[in-house]
Amino acid sequence: MTSLPLAPRVPLRRPRASMATGVSAGLAAHLGWSVAVVRLLFALTSLMLGAGILLYLWLWIFVPLADEPSDAVPTRSAPVAWISIGIACVATLFAGWGMIMGTSGLTYAGSPEWVALTAIAQVSCVIAGLWAGFLDVQDPLRGPRHVVAVRASATGILLALIVMYGLLIVMYGFDFAVRGSSVLVFITALCAVIALAAVYAPALVISLRGATHERIRRIREEQRSEMAAHLHDSVLQTLALIQNRAGASSEAARLARAQERELRSWLYDGDDPADSDLPTDLRDYAAALELDYPVVIDVVAAGASTERASGEVAAAAREAILNAARHAPGPISVYIEGSERAVDVFVRDRGGGFDLAAVPSDRLGVRQSIIGRMRRAGGDARIVRRETGTEIHLKLDYARATQRSQEMS
16 A cells, blocks of 8 residues: 655745734644644643743744745734734723722732733833834835834833832832832833833944944945055056057957956946846846957847846856857857746857767866756756757746745755
8 A cells, every 4th residue: 555645845934924923824834734723822832831932932033034035025914013002001001090099909009910010011112112123114014104103102101101100209219008019119110211222222223233334335445445456556457458469359368358347347346236137137248248259149038037137047148158159150149038937048159069968077067057057946958959050048937946946945
């Protein structure tokens, strides 16, 4: 009796669009359970000395976000910050009622119950401030104005608590109705001041982080300028002299031009060059090759492709064009056909053609830089030898590439 193969599990990842953190949704997808069941289990285990809360926080910290789409900003549908503000408001109102009622009821001013209510209000304000300052500020559904409103609300609640603490201390000093509660009042009053600082901590951290990044960027620019000046006075001038002495059409001059162009691009383009689209990148690359090799490269694009210049298809296409420019005389045709589901690139030359099986095994340019690269990305690369040259067909299906990426992760 043969057993049926088990379906592969979905990798444990938190979705980028979630209710709050995505822990329950990611764990439910990984286990194949219902999200409601996972949330119920977290709630029940939280009653066991907070075990569910600790597990939830551990998963939130260590489970990564989903890979696709990698540039999407995480969004959260639940207004966690405002829920925390609501809890803080209710706790503060009960605490204020306890002060107004004097010594009647279970939450009279200065009692342990009253102190617990004010502590809950403080913790809720801190959660609201940190959540809004670190998470909601990046959420396109909310933004900076939402953060300001949450921070102002938390500040008002904490100031109200501090005023209540001050009134108790002024009116009663250490002589509260319940012995020993005065110590709790002083401790929670000090915690209220700390909580007020914690509400504004995200703004300080983001400001310091921005200042640090700016300082690092300025240092890099200064180092780059010093290096550029030194190389301009030495290496670049030497490359220019080689081009003038060797002649514009010689092999040495072409190599010197290529190295000069690459060095200038590295020096002056900055650390984060713009990631252009695939047709634009291949046109620029073809124009640069026409300066270094006696070839004419025609790049034609059809359809709308989302493929970027930093992708594996662009790298494999550049390698195919470079091989054609090096080894095949005559014109080179590059045709790009893109859609929302896939992208195809055809590189065709007019040379004598070549047989991949006849290429020595130690020549890894075509095998690794083109065929191997496309295979690792989840695509295909086919080399067809024709009577008038060679055609290299690169194809990347996005659904298949995404599935392969999930299998490898």
